[in-house]
Amino acid sequence: MREAEPILLGSEDQTRSKTVAINNPYDGSLVGEVCYADPEDADRACVLAHRAFAETKKLSSRERAAILNRVADKLVEQSDTVATLIMLEAGKPITDARNEVARSVQTFRVAAEEAKRIGGEVTPADLTPGTEGRVALSRRFPIGPIVGITPFNFPSNLVSHKLAPAIASGNPIIIKPAPQTPMTALWLGRTVRESGWPEGAISVLPCSNEVAAQLIADHRIAMLSFTGSANIGWMLRRQTAAPRVTLELGGNAAVIVCDDADLSKATPKILAGGYTYAGQSCISVQRVFVHASLELELISGLVDGLKSLQAGNPSCASTRIGPMINESAAIRAESWIVEAVDLGATVHIGGTRTGSFLQPTLLSDVPSTARLYCEEVFAPVVIVETFESFTEVLASVNRSRYGLQAAIFTNNWNKISQAWNKLEVGAVIVDESSAWRADHLPYGGVKNSGTGREGVRSSINEMTELRLLILPSA
Template sequence: MIEKKMLIGGEWVDKEEKIEVIYPYTRKPIGRVPKGDEKDVEKAIERAKEGFKEISSLTAYERYEILMKAAEILKSRAEEFAKTLVLEVGKTIREARTEVQRAIQTLIFSAEEAKRINGETFPIDAHPNGKGKVGFYIRVPVGIVSAITPFNFPLNLSMHKVAPALAAGNAVILKPSERTPLTPLMLGEVLLEAGVPPKAISVIPGYGDVGRAMTTHPEVRVVSFTGSRKVGDIIARQVGIKKLVLELGSNSAIILHKDGNVQKAVEKTVQGGYAIAGQVCISVQRVFVHEDLYDDFLKRLKERVSKLKVGDPMKEDTDLGPMIAPSELERIQEWISEAVQKGARIEAGGLRCAEDETIFSPTIVSLVPEDSKLFKEEAFAPVVAVNPYKDIEEAIRWVNSSDYGLQVGVFTN
C-alpha cells in the first residue's frame, strides 16, 4: 500500500479522512492519500502568497537550474514513477515509461523557456507626439496559478501546468484527479528536492470542493484546467476575470481519401484509437473512409486490431489494459448498444473481455449513425467508429458536425 501525505506550501500534511487509490486492473486499493478540503486550499493560498515573492525574486537562470535539477531527479526515479502510473491509471508499462520521458522533456523545455522570457520595444517616435520617447514592455510573473488535471496523464499533464508556471516565476497549487493523485504527489517531492521555494508549491488531492475553492479564490490569478467539456464550462462561468486556460475533450476524426495510403491509415488509427484504452483527449474515435477503400480498410483494421494483446498492464508485451473504472465500461457498453439499435454494426469487440472484466475489448463499430452518442460525444474508450463516404465535402461536414475540437487527420496524396 502506497501512503502519501498532501503538500501544502512545502509542508507535508496528513489527515484522518482518506482517498483510496484503486488499481484499475484488479479493482483493489493500492494507495491512500489525505482528502483535501477548502480549508487546505485557503492555507495553500496564504503560503503561496509568500512563496510567490520568493520564486519571483529568483533570476531566470536560477529557475532554469532548479527545473533542470528536477529533470535529473525525475530521470533517476523514472522506473518508480512508471510503475506507479501503471498502478493508479492502468496504462501499460510501456505507455507509462513514455509518459515519464515526456514529463522529463517538459521540464527541460520549461527550464529553457525560463531564459527566454523577454519583452519588446515600440517605435513611439512613429507617432506625431512621440519625439524623444521610447516605449517597451516586459513580461513579469503573474502570481498564484491554480492547476487542475485529469486521471489519464497525471504526471505529464501536471508537468504541463506546473513546470512552465514555475519557470515564469509563479507559485502553483495543483489539484490532481482524485483517482490518480500518487504521481503528482511524487512530483511535489521532486520539485522540493530540486530547490523550488517550498511555499511556492502545493499538491492537494480532493474532489470538486477543492477545485471550486481553487478556481474562485480572489488571490488566484490564473486557472489552468484539463478535463471534460462539462467541467470546463462550469469553471469558465466561475473564474470571473482571471486568466483562464482550458484543454477540454475531443471527438477526433480521420479522413482517408481515395488516394490515401490504406495501411498507413490503419496503423495510425490503431495507434491513436487504442492507446491507454482510448482514454486520451485526442484519441481517434471516428474514421471516414472513401467508399472505394472502405472494404479494404475495414478488413485490414480488423486484422490489425485482432493482434492487439490485452491484459495485465505490468507485462512488457501488453498493448491494451483496463479502463479507469467500472462505470466507464458500463457507459461505453450503453453507447455501443444505442448505436447498434440505430443501425450500426459491431465489427470487432463490443464487450468486456471474458478473461479480464476490467478491460473493454478493442472495438470497431461501422455505419455509426449521426444521431448516436458514439458519433456525437467523446467516447474516451477503446472504440473506433468507421463510416464510408462518397464525397470529400460530406466527410468534412461529418468531421465538423462535432462540437469538439483539438485534432483531425487527413490521409491523401
C-alpha cells in the first residue's frame, strides 16, 4: 500500500517530496509510504482552499447533506478496508477499529442532518429608547478555510470530526493528520472529494512540524481546529494567525465510586474505560477515587478483570489490548510507573513492558507529586485512591490542571448534582466511565484541557459566524 503524494485536490503541479514509511506498531512491518508535503505544497493548499470558499459557501444545505451521506455510504461499503487500515497503522485491535469506523459513519450521518438545520432566529430589537420599529434577523454563515490537526488515536473518527462539520457548514478544510496514522486520513480525503465536495476544498497534508507551522500562520486560514496534547495545542494557539481556534486537548480523567455504587456494573466499565486501545485516549480512566469501604472489592475485581483481558496481535478479534503507538511511548509510561513505585506506590498487576507492549497496570498509594497522578499518562495504567468525604473527593478531582471529563457511580441524586456543579470538567457522566462519548454531543474541556467544543452541532457553531440583519418592522 503506497500513497505516492499528498492529496492536493485541484492542483495540477504537485511537487514531489520525501516519502515517509508508516510501520505497524505491533510488529514493525511496513504498512505503506506517504509523501510529505513541502512548503510549496502547503501554500498551494491554502490557495486552493481560499479559492474554493467562493463555491462551498454557495452550496445548498441539500447539496452539503447529500455529499456527507455519500461519504457515510462509502464508509459503510468499505468498512472492512478502513478498519484494517486503522488496525495496521495505529495498532488498534480490529474490534475497536471496526467500532471506530461505525462511529465515523454516524458522525457523517449526523452532520448530514445538521447541515439542514443551520438556521437563525427573529429577535425584537425595540427594547431600548431609539430602537422603536426595528426587528433583528440572525443567521449563521461559514467563516472560510479551516486547518484541522488530528492525533493518532482515532485516525478515522477524529478526522471525521473535522471534515464532517466543515462540509456541513460550507467551509473548505485542510487536514494535517498525525505522522503515525496519515493513511486513513488520506483515504477519507479522497472519499470526500469523490463524493462531490468541490475541487480544492479538501486537502490532506502529511507534513513536518515546520510545514504545519507554515499552514497555521497563513493569513488565508480562518480557523485552527486542533486535537492533541496540551503543550502542543497551547503553543499552536500562540503561533497561529487564524482568528478562531478550538483546542481539544488532554486530560487525566477521574472516576468517583461512591459507597452505594454497584461494583458489578462499575468494575467492567472502569476496565473498558481505562484499558481499551491501551489507554490511548484523552478521556481514558486514569484516576479512580473509591469509597474506603469498597476499596478491596474494587481492586480485586479490577485485577481479576485484567487477568482475563487478552493482549497480543491487533488483527485477532479476541485481542483486547494491543501495543502502544510506538516503543518510546511505552518506555515513557513505564518510567512513570517506576517513578511512582519509587515514591511509595503499590503495583497490583502489570507494570512491565516488552517493546511497545505495556502490560495493563493497576496501582494504588500513588502520591499526588508523581507524574502518573498529575499528568496525562496516555497508556493502559489506572491508579486507585480511597476517600471518606464526598466534599473532599470533589476537591481531589479538581486538583488537576486538566478538566476534560469525569464520571461518578452513585444512586444519590444529591451527589450527582454536587458533582455537576462543582467538578471543573467539560462533562460529568453518571454510571459510566469517563471514556464515554456520543459524537453528536458537545465535547471539550476546561483549564488545560482546551477551549471551544466539538461534537457535530457544536463544531458547526464554531465554524460559522452569526450575522445580524436589522430591519424596520411592519
